[in-house]
Amino acid sequence: MRPRNMALMSDDDRALRPTATPGQRVDAIQAALDARGMAASEAVAQLSHLAQEEWVPRNGARVVARAWVDAEFRRRLLANGRDAVTELGIAMPPHHRHLVVLENTPGVQNVICCTLCSCTAFTVIGLPPDWYKDLEYRSRVVRESRTVLKEMGLDLAPDVEIRVWDTTADTRYMVLPERPAATAGWSEAELAGIVTRDSMIGVAKL
Amino acid sequence: MDGVHDMGGRQGFGRIRYTRDARAFHDDWEVRANSLYAFAVRRGIFNMDEYRHAIERMDPRHYIAASYYERSVTSLATLLVEKGVVTREELETRAQGQFPLAGPSAPGRSNVAQRSRFDIGDRVRVRVDYVPGHVRMPGYIRGKAGVVIGQSPPYPFPDAHAHALPAQDEPTYDVRFRSDELWPESSEVALVHAAVFESYLERA
Numbered sequence: 001m002r003p004r005n006m007a008l009m010s011d012d013d014r015a016l017r018p019t020a021t022p023g024q025r026v027d028a029i030q031a032a033l034d035a036r037g038m039a040a041s042e043a044v045a046q047l048s049h050l051a052q053e054e055w056v057p058r059n060g061a062r063v064v065a066r067a068w069v070d071a072e073f074r075r076r077l078l079a080n081g082r083d084a085v086t087e088l089g090i091a092m093p094p095h096h097r098h099l100v101v102l103e104n105t106p107g108v109q110n111v112i113c114c115t116l117c118s119c120t121a122f123t124v125i126g127l128p129p130d131w132y133k134d135l136e137y138r139s140r141v142v143r144e145s146r147t148v149l150k151e152m153g154l155d156l157a158p159d160v161e162i163r164v165w166d167t168t169a170d171t172r173y174m175v176l177p178e179r180p181a182a183t184a185g186w187s188e189a190e191l192a193g194i195v196t197r198d199s200m201i202g203v204a205k206l
Numbered sequence: 207m208d209g210v211h212d213m214g215g216r217q218g219f220g221r222i223r224y225t226r227d228a229r230a231f232h233d234d235w236e237v238r239a240n241s242l243y244a245f246a247v248r249r250g251i252f253n254m255d256e257y258r259h260a261i262e263r264m265d266p267r268h269y270i271a272a273s274y275y276e277r278s279v280t281s282l283a284t285l286l287v288e289k290g291v292v293t294r295e296e297l298e299t300r301a302q303g304q305f306p307l308a309g310p311s312a313p314g315r316s317n318v319a320q321r322s323r324f325d326i327g328d329r330v331r332v333r334v335d336y337v338p339g340h341v342r343m344p345g346y347i348r349g350k351a352g353v354v355i356g357q358s359p360p361y362p363f364p365d366a367h368a369h370a371l372p373a374q375d376e377p378t379y380d381v382r383f384r385s386d387e388l389w390p391e392s393s394e395v396a397l398v399h400a401a402v403f404e405s406y407l408e409r410a
Contacts, residue, residue, distance in 0.1 A: 017298075017303050017304050018303050018304065019303055019304040019305075019306060020298070020301035020302060020303030020304060020305055021303075022235055022239070022273070022275065022276045022279055023233070023234075023235035024301040024302060024303060025279050025283065025297070025301050025305055026235040026238050026239050026242065026279055027235075027300070027301070028296075028297045028298075028300035028301035028305065029242055029279070029282060029283055029286065029292070029297065030238060030242060031300055032286075032291075032292045032296055032297060032300060033242075033245075033286075033291075033292075036291070036292075038249070040242060040245060043241065043245040043248075044238050044241040044242060044245065046241075047240075047241035047244050047245060048237045048238065048240075048241045051230075051231075051237060051240055051241060052231070052237065095254055095361075097358065097359045097361065098358040098359055100356060100380065115212070115213050115214030115215075115344050115346075116211060116212060116213070116214075116258070116342065116344055117211070117258050117261065118274055126230065127230035127231075127240070128230065129225075129227075129228035129229065129230055130223065130228060130232075130273075130274070131222050131223050131224045131225075131228060133274040134222070134223060135213055135216075135219055135270070136219040136220055136221065136222050136223065137222050138213035138214065139213040139214065139215065139216040139217070139219045140219055140222070142214045142215055142346065142385070142388075142396075142398050143214070143215045143217075143346075143385065143388075143389055143392075143393045143394070144393065144394045145385075145394055145396045146394045146395075146396070147394060148222060151221050151222055151224070152222055152224045153224075153226075161396075161397065162394075162395075162396040162397070163396065163397045163399065164385075164396050164397070164398045164399065165380075165399045166214060166344060166398065166399065166400045166401075167401065168342050168343070168344055168400045168401045168402065169342055169358065169361060169364075169378040169401035169402070169403060170254075170358070170361050170378075170401075171356075171358045171378060171380065171401045196226075196227055197227065198226065198227060203224075204226070
């Protein structure tokens with residue numbers, strides 16, 4: 001029989017209960033906060049909209065396209081990323097005080113990671129996919145970057161220098177990918193349309 | 207803490223499970239987990255360093271097996287219980303099952319008293335510190351030398367900020383290391399950069 005009062009359960013009793021699913025656990029937290037009048041569900045609706053509709057790679061794609069067509073913007077972006085993305089109406093959270101933009105060239109491929117957790121400039125390049133947060137990427141990309149990139153479909157020539165950036169503090173990084181040669185004459189909007197999140201993480205070329 | 211979360215350079219992990227332009231979320235509960243912890247940070251219930259540290263304090267078996275958003279949920283619930291906002295019993299009753307939480311915290315620390323300012327181009331070494339509480343120094347750079355190539359504005363010092371201890375904000379330095387100095391004869395050639403708090407560094 002199920003005890004009515006969890007507080008009276010012994011550790012042995014508790015251990016016999018199955019672990020709640022993550023979904024049940026999220027429901028429990030949300031309901032507990034709502035029950036305290038904290039209006040968690042309203043905040044969740046608002047923040048979920050931001051996470052799914054506003055903090056998306058399209059933001060970073062606009063930054064990259066502008067940098068490709070506007071040399072003065074590119075200079076400002078490389079000097080102070082946070083100020084430059086603000087010019088395009090892209091906000092960063094208060095604790096992201098610094099955005100470093102890493103420019104790829106024919107001889108240099110930058111790639112970002114977070115070995116300790118899974119930090120990203122998520123308001124600019126979008127929230128990260130599973131593989132970025134998985135143990136495989138976090139453990140291996142700093143130590144065997146060339147093999148990891150090759151496995152992910154980016155087979156770099158031996159003379160290309162790889163620069164890995166581990167997001168171990170609150171500085172955020174994004175990669176400025178190379179503009180494909182076949183895009184001469186394209187509009188800024190057309191250019192933004194080909195820029196992917198993975199290219200701004202640095203695991204793909206365009 | 208030298209926890210299982212400190213993944214950089216660990217060996218034995220297999221291929222990256224990569225698909226092009228993979229989705230950030232797969233289920234509604236993941237979106238809400240992300241939103242609920244952001245909500246708690248915005249409400250000032252805890253800060254990002256406390257949040258990260260509560261993930262690091264998870265039982266290693268749980269940490270390794272959990273998805274990213276399950277780790278988020280575990281940290282969020284652990285801090286809500288520790289801060290007295292909810293009880294574990296209430297969460298388990300509402301969730302209709304066990305609600306695993308992270309383990310207790312070891313003491314934090316404030317800034318290192320004798321620390322130096324560095325300039326771009328300075329050669330620095332990461333101090334050989336073993337910190338029982340929260341720290342943002344990945345183990346693979348401990349004791350290693352590199353070159354400062356960037357500097358950030360001052361940030362809250364995480365070793366203190368995760369433990370509600372007073373501390374001065376301090377800058378981080380983007381330090382460039384060579385992979386063959388981090389893992390001699392046991393790595394592929396690359397320049398590996400980490401953002402390193404001033405307290406973690408000394409002149410090389």
